[in-house]
Amino acid sequence: MSQQTPHLLQMLGQLIATPSVSSTTPEHDMGNLSVITLLAEWLNNLGFQTEIMPIPGYPGKANLIATLGKGPGGLVLSGHTDTVPCNEELWKSSPFSLTERDNRLYGLGTCDMKGFFPIAIEAARQFINTPLTAPLIILATADEESSMSGAQALVDAGKPKARYAVIGEPTDMTPIRMHKGMMMESIRITGRSGHSSDPSLGANALDAMHSVLSELVKYRNHLQKNYQHSSFSVNVPTLNLGCIHGGDNPNRICGQCELEYDVRPLPGMDLSLIREDISKRVRPIEDMFGVSIDCRPLFPGIPSFETAQNTSLVKMAEQLTGHSAEAVAFGTEAPFLQALGMETIVMGPGSINQAHQPDEFLALDQIKPTVEILTRLIQRYCVDIQGDATSA
Known part of the structure; x- marks a missing residue:
């Protein structure tokens, strides 16, 4: 064990x-290079080859690809280094102190x-002096909580290449083999303001938005009638009307109005086709009200994700955890790693119920079992491979 690499709780304390x-709010946004540098230092000390990958267009942000061993195939243990913002006054202790x-x-x-x-590193360091038949890769990404720019940069670069990937999002160590996608979209209507005493003096963007809202509700009903998936607790795609802003005074015709909404499509539903459908439905409203309508994504979106039930990694994770693989509604970086050709699951310690909450925590009794499960996955896919190590 390297004397320069701290033990597990020390590493976690430094990361926190x-x-x-x-x-997405600039005043809250910050870089992740300090976290990436810490991880790279610890993994370098353990013999990993590390590559820090700056994110194009995002100064101060980077991914880390740390590789132990060589050859095709192998296992990726992946996580994101960013967090959401927090309200410190709601915490019983400092959110930045373990x-x-x-x-x-x-x-x-x-x-x-x-x-x-730290859990993945603890599992990995048990193999420092073990000859690996296929590489072990620890992957750390940027901006999962906002733009997914880190995951997209990996897809654009075509790396890392491996056969299997485990993303350690909090699932209470239940393997997740599918999740819904996520779209956050905007519809902006520009009309013409004027004195409210004579509607003919303007084109009311709020009146037009009323019709847009009706079309979106009709479209939601259409989606939920035609698409269902019994693996999900909410077994239909959802469309949530999130927030709306428009106008500036009661006695002025509303000159501009903007709606922001989200869609959670099921596996197999294409984000671009959903955007196209919505645009076609609302476009006629322009002529009806004499306004212009601009439909645009607030970020590129997260595709839905599904790994087949009978794949090696799903079956292995079910065997090790004693839990059948499940589906969740929240989005992850899984579809991006899957796009790189990896058989992918989501499985990690902690509960999604604690995520994004004041007093977020990780139960101590989850640490040792997680280290043991990751150790067995590394043994299986990097040491004891049985003819399935070819690069996907």
């Missing part, structure tokens, strides 16, 4: 004390998901 918030109480470790990112990295 290194803020790396990502946000605090132990009631057999729990509290801190921003303990379960979502900085806590996965």
Whole structure:
């Protein structure tokens, strides 16, 4: 064991004390290079070859690809280094200081998901002096909580290449083999303001938005009538009307109005086709009200994800955990790693119920079992491979 690489709780403490918030709001957004540098240093000390990959167009943000061993195939243990913003005044202890109480470790990112990295490193260091038949890759990404720019940069670069991938999002170590996609979209209507005493003086964007809302509700009903998936607790795609802003005074014709909404499509539903359908439905409203309508995504979106039930990694994870693979509604980086050709699951310590909440925590009793499960996955896919190590 390297004397220069801290033990598990020391690593977690340093990661929690290194803020790396990502946000769509510029005043909250910050870089993740300090976290990436820490991880690279620890993994270098253990003999990993490390590559820090800057994210094009996102200064101060980077991915880390750390590789132990060579050859085709192998296993990726992946996580994101960023956290959501937090309201410090709602925490009982500092969100940027690892605090132990009631057999729990509290801190921003303990379960979502900085806590996965020390656990993965603890499992990996058991193989430092073991000849690997296929490589072990620890992958750390940027901006999962906001833009998915880190995951997209990996797809654009075509790396890393491996056969299997485990993303350590908090699932209470239940393997997840599918999740819904996520779209966050905007519809902006531009009309013409004027004095409210004479509607003919303008074109009311709010009147037009009323019709847009009706079309979206009709479209939601259409989606839910035609698409169902019994594996999900909410077994239909959802469309949530999230927020709306428009106008500036009661006695002025509303000149501009904007709606922001989200869609959670099921596996097999294409994001671009959904956008196209919505645009076609609302476009006639322009002529009806004499307005212009601009439909645009707030970010590129997260595709839905599904790995087949009978794949090697799903069956192995079910065997090791004693849990059948499940489906969840939240989005992850899984479809991006899958696009790189990897058989992918989502499985990590902690509960999604603690994620994005004040007093986020990781239960201490989840650490040792997670290390043991990851150790057995590394043994299976990097040491004891049985003819399935070819690169996907």
